[in-house]
Amino acid sequence: MKNIHRLPTSTDVARLAGVSQSAVSRTFSRRGSVSEQTRAKVVAAADQLGYRPNALPAIMQGQRSQMIALVTGRMQNPFYARVLQALTNALQQQGQQVLVSCVDSDHALDDAINQSMRYRVDAIVSALAVITPATAASLSRTGIPVVAFNNVQNAPGVSSVNSDNETAGRQAAAHLMTRGCQHFGFIHGPQDSPAARQRWQGFSVYLAEHGVNDIASACGDFSYQSGAAAALQLWREGSGPQGLFCANDLMALGAMDTLRQTLGVKIPDDVAVIGYDNTDASAWDAYQLSSFDQDIETMAKETLAILEHYRSSKQSIVRTVPALLLARASSA
Amino acid sequence: MKNIHRLPTSTDVARLAGVSQSAVSRTFSRRGSVSEQTRAKVVAAADQLGYRPNALPAIMQGQRSQMIALVTGRMQNPFYARVLQALTNALQQQGQQVLVSCVDSDHALDDAINQSMRYRVDAIVSALAVITPATAASLSRTGIPVVAFNNVQNAPGVSSVNSDNETAGRQAAAHLMTRGCQHFGFIHGPQDSPAARQRWQGFSVYLAEHGVNDIASACGDFSYQSGAAAALQLWREGSGPQGLFCANDLMALGAMDTLRQTLGVKIPDDVAVIGYDNTDASAWDAYQLSSFDQDIETMAKETLAILEHYRSSKQSIVRTVPALLLARASSA
DNA sequence: AATGTGTGTGCATAGCTATGCAATTTATTG
DNA sequence: CAATAAATTGCATAGCTATGCACACACATT
Numbered sequence: 001m002k003n004i005h006r007l008p009t010s011t012d013v014a015r016l017a018g019v020s021q022s023a024v025s026r027t028f029s030r031r032g033s034v035s036e037q038t039r040a041k042v043v044a045a046a047d048q049l050g051y052r053p054n055a056l057p058a059i060m061q062g063q064r065s066q067m068i069a070l071v072t073g074r075m076q077n078p079f080y081a082r083v084l085q086a087l088t089n090a091l092q093q094q095g096q097q098v099l100v101s102c103v104d105s106d107h108a109l110d111d112a113i114n115q116s117m118r119y120r121v122d123a124i125v126s127a128l129a130v131i132t133p134a135t136a137a138s139l140s141r142t143g144i145p146v147v148a149f150n151n152v153q154n155a156p157g158v159s160s161v162n163s164d165n166e167t168a169g170r171q172a173a174a175h176l177m178t179r180g181c182q183h184f185g186f187i188h189g190p191q192d193s194p195a196a197r198q199r200w201q202g203f204s205v206y207l208a209e210h211g212v213n214d215i216a217s218a219c220g221d222f223s224y225q226s227g228a229a230a231a232l233q234l235w236r237e238g239s240g241p242q243g244l245f246c247a248n249d250l251m252a253l254g255a256m257d258t259l260r261q262t263l264g265v266k267i268p269d270d271v272a273v274i275g276y277d278n279t280d281a282s283a284w285d286a287y288q289l290s291s292f293d294q295d296i297e298t299m300a301k302e303t304l305a306i307l308e309h310y311r312s313s314k315q316s317i318v319r320t321v322p323a324l325l326l327a328r329a330s331s332a
Numbered sequence: 333m334k335n336i337h338r339l340p341t342s343t344d345v346a347r348l349a350g351v352s353q354s355a356v357s358r359t360f361s362r363r364g365s366v367s368e369q370t371r372a373k374v375v376a377a378a379d380q381l382g383y384r385p386n387a388l389p390a391i392m393q394g395q396r397s398q399m400i401a402l403v404t405g406r407m408q409n410p411f412y413a414r415v416l417q418a419l420t421n422a423l424q425q426q427g428q429q430v431l432v433s434c435v436d437s438d439h440a441l442d443d444a445i446n447q448s449m450r451y452r453v454d455a456i457v458s459a460l461a462v463i464t465p466a467t468a469a470s471l472s473r474t475g476i477p478v479v480a481f482n483n484v485q486n487a488p489g490v491s492s493v494n495s496d497n498e499t500a501g502r503q504a505a506a507h508l509m510t511r512g513c514q515h516f517g518f519i520h521g522p523q524d525s526p527a528a529r530q531r532w533q534g535f536s537v538y539l540a541e542h543g544v545n546d547i548a549s550a551c552g553d554f555s556y557q558s559g560a561a562a563a564l565q566l567w568r569e570g571s572g573p574q575g576l577f578c579a580n581d582l583m584a585l586g587a588m589d590t591l592r593q594t595l596g597v598k599i600p601d602d603v604a605v606i607g608y609d610n611t612d613a614s615a616w617d618a619y620q621l622s623s624f625d626q627d628i629e630t631m632a633k634e635t636l637a638i639l640e641h642y643r644s645s646k647q648s649i650v651r652t653v654p655a656l657l658l659a660r661a662s663s664a
Numbered sequence: 665a666a667t668g669t670g671t672g673t674g675c676a677t678a679g680c681t682a683t684g685c686a687a688t689t690t691a692t693t694g
Numbered sequence: 695c696a697a698t699a700a701a702t703t704g705c706a707t708a709g710c711t712a713t714g715c716a717c718a719c720a721c722a723t724t
């Protein structure tokens with residue numbers, strides 16, 4: 001009774017209702033049987049006291065906590081925001097809670113994971129680039145499922161869900177070729193993004209297969225500004241490519257703005273542009289950016305399925321979801 | 333020993349290290365004293381077993397859980413994304429965890445709060461419009477602090493942090509008047525957003541004080557599409573206003589696109605536009621939208637300060653943070 | 665020597681709920 | 695009505711860590 005402001009407990013409710021604590025427990029957990037009469041008394045007492053069931057003791061007894069740790073990047077990137085939205089929705093529909101960490105560096109990631117583990121989360125979903133091999137190893141020993149969202153992971157015991165980046169890259173190339181482009185450009189994502197590399201892989205290999213070996217490219221970091229800078233660099237010397245594929249939408253939008261406003265390049269007349277992610281802004285009138293839509297809702301559902309499956313099989317799974325090219329005016 | 337896959341406990345570590353469980357606890361909680369020697373043995377044993385401290389028992393004993401429930405809206409709105417980012421950052425710096433719920437309806441909000449309470453969160457932060465009076469009452473009885481972020485709440489026991497919407501509205505009006513505008517327009521936010529109403533309040537009152545009583549207005553719901561639709565409506569009859577203030581950026585961007593692309597209206601020559609939130613996209617070359625920057629980082633810090641203060645005083649607090657007008661090309 | 669001061673250590677327990685088990689009541693059936 | 699089945703109820707306990715308490719030991723101070 002140290003804590004004067006403690007919440008009412010099931011025992012408090014039981015006392016007030018004149019029943020046993022077990023009855024209260026069974027009333028709220030809906031397991032076992034309670035007579036209508038008892039249930040009514042319990043509910044009345046609980047209402048009166050403002051009783052809130054306490055999930056913690058059950059977790060301590062080894063039940064699932066129904067909490068998932070979600071580690072993600074900076075929310076400036078609308079892609080992460082959508083991922084968070086989709087996963088949170090899907091999880092909450094199942095009555096699961098989401099413990100979120102927004103993280104910059106690898107170090108912070110390890111830290112975030114360790115913190116989350118203290119609360120005995122059921123699983124960890126990472127929408128970030130890297131899980132240290134050391135972290136992966138230490139995690140897999142705990143038997144906690146880990147899913148890398150939108151990032152290929154070959155760490156043992158780590159599952160992953162990805163859009164089919166490579167195929168999309170090939171499609172982008174094909175689409176641009178069909179439009180008659182002869183010279184091509186690509187704006188890379190950050191070094192440590194396997195997803196961006198796969199997009200490049202598909203794009204460049206397809207072009208090579210069709211006789212194009214010289215692709216102008218510049219590096220970005222997935223931000224609008226970096227896309228703008230990359231465009232400047234690509235067009236600095238000569239007329240620039242006629243077909244430009246960007247590793248994500250935000251960079252594509254930056255590039256488009258710079259091309260039109262600063263360099264006076266016409267889109268799609270002078271250059272066709274394709275992005276990746278189908279950000280909301282891509283559909284805006286000012287851009288009409290062709291883009292690959294990652295079906296994030298499906299990917300979220302796949303993630304849950306993997307978690308469910310892992311519980312019984314203890315086997316990690318890699319799943320790929322196709323991305324759909326939405327051709328808009330920027331490549332018409 | 334039912335649960336074969338249970339995580340190692342402090343007792344396991346103690347046994348392996350040949351010390352008492354208390355020693356393990358003291359090693360990791362850094363309270364009480366442990367000799368260098370003992371600590372070393374404990375750490376070694378913990379490493380070997382992959383021990384992770386368990387936060388739950390301490391919470392059950394009445395310690396703070398260090399978890400905050402954050403209830404927020406759909407992440408399509410970049411404003412919510414930024415709020416989540418800022419709050420998560422600020423909290424994590426203090427070693428606090430964030431339990432997130434994304435929510436649509438009021439009903440879902442009550443539900444999300446109840447779910448979070450089961451985990452004994454220390455506080456609830458809502459970035460959403462409405463907390464039912466009933467919910468507020470029931471919460472205030474628990475003694476759990478509730479902070480409404482970016483929403484005025486007069487529910488008893490509910491604190492709030494807001495940007496100074498009304499002053500900003502007045503500034504917007506003044507800014508547009510200075511530019512020589514004679515006719516004014518406003519795009520409203522959704523009905524249930526007190527913040528949007530305050531912006532309108534400041535805007536319209538200032539104009540009235542200066543002899544302008546006829547303001548063209550249309551209603552939106554904070555989305556890009558609704559902004560576009562509102563612009564169409566405003567310009568349907570006649571030439572439209574010369575100064576347009578929008579309750580948020582997303583609607584302003586939609587309006588700008590429709591004005592330029594569909595209606596052939598020049599910005600800022602024919603109409604000056606101002607938004608609210610200073611979304612990333614507002615700074616993009618294609619828009620250069622003048623906007624009020626809500627200092628979300630400061631608001632996040634204020635939120636934490638309120639929580640801290642509430643713990644001792646049990647008094648709810650209302651705090652207002654000024655918003656800064658960033659004048660860009662859209663109103664130059 | 666005696667007293668005080670500090671540091672390290674272990675024991676035992678509180679905190680709250682779910683659940684197996686046994687006891688009791690109620691319903692069903694022949 | 696008897697007998698069996700089913701439903702309801704309460705008791706007691708596990709689950710894991712932090713912490714008050716007591717004890718042991720090492721010094722330092724008088």
